[in-house]
Amino acid sequence: MVTLTREACEEYAQEVQKLSTKLMELIALSLGLPENRFNGFFKDQTSSIRFNHYPSCPIPHLALGVGQHKDIGVLTVLAQDDVGGLQVRRKIDGEWISVKPTPDAYIVNVGQIMQVWSNDKYESVEHRVMVNSEKERFSIPFFLTPAHYTMVKPLEELTDDQNPAKYRACNWGKFFITRKGSNFRKLNVENIQFHHFRVSNIKKRGGVHRKIRHLTVTVSRHR
Ligand SMILES: O=C(O)CCC(=O)C(=O)O
Ligand SMILES: [Fe+2]
Numbered sequence: 001m002v003t004l005t006r007e008a009c010e011e012y013a014q015e016v017q018k019l020s021t022k023l024m025e026l027i028a029l030s031l032g033l034p035e036n037r038f039n040g041f042f043k044d045q046t047s048s049i050r051f052n053h054y055p056s057c058p059i060p061h062l063a064l065g066v067g068q069h070k071d072i073g074v075l076t077v078l079a080q081d082d083v084g085g086l087q088v089r090r091k092i093d094g095e096w097i098s099v100k101p102t103p104d105a106y107i108v109n110v111g112q113i114m115q116v117w118s119n120d121k122y123e124s125v126e127h128r129v130m131v132n133s134e135k136e137r138f139s140i141p142f143f144l145t146p147a148h149y150t151m152v153k154p155l156e157e158l159t160d161d162q163n164p165a166k167y168r169a170c171n172w173g174k175f176f177i178t179r180k181g182s183n184f185r186k187l188n189v190e191n192i193q194f195h196h197f198r199v200s201n202i203k204k205r206g207g208v209h210r211k212i213r214h215l216t217v218t219v220s221r222h223r
Contacts, residue, residue: 044147054137065129073111073145083137089126112194119154148173
């Protein structure tokens with residue numbers, strides 16, 4: 001039995017938000033942008049935290065952990081215990097690769113908004129969670145998402161004639177509401193995705209960009 005107080009959750013949210021701001025500054029620099037380039041998007045951010053509990057199951061492959069998906073936000077900062085179960089999909093062969101839990105480390109997933117902002121320079125990774133046959137598992141993802149009024153589109157500094165925008169603009173608030181409202185209702189229909197806003201028929205020009213899909217960040221935790 002785990003007891004969480006509101007104060008502990010709020011304090012945790014504030015700290016992980018600060019970490020996310022720092023990560024966004026580093027990502028901005030990695031894209032050749034000013035350190036504070038993303039700050040404005042998060043003034044009225046809609047970020048959220050989820051507390052996941054995965055009970056054990058003697059027949060894990062018949063149990064639903066979390067089905068395959070790509071996170072839709074900007075970044076996900078995931079704290080997990082030492083049980084394991086998170087798997088990422090290797091793009092070249094579609095193989096599911098287990099992410100071994102590293103003590104005192106977060107898993108940072110690139111979300112689809114980051115993919116759009118960077119015009120595919122960063123790429124969101126598909127992942128899923130398998131449950132464990134003996135042990136229950138806990139994880140706490142922090143989903144960094146921008147203000148609801150943000151129009152999500154490739155940053156102008158990262159596009160030009162040689163490298164045109166690969167996505168049309170999309171209002172984050174509307175996208176989120178549409179997705180939430182349709183979730184799990186129509187299992188045979190793909191939920192709204194950012195790739196639906198991809199501009200079709202863009203000719204590939206120039207070289208292949210290096211894709212950055214998955215980061216592991218080690219942080220010291222206050223005990
Ligand atoms: O529990 C995990 O390791 C990941 C959960 C997840 O992918 C999600 O909540 O989006
Ligand atoms: Fe996820």
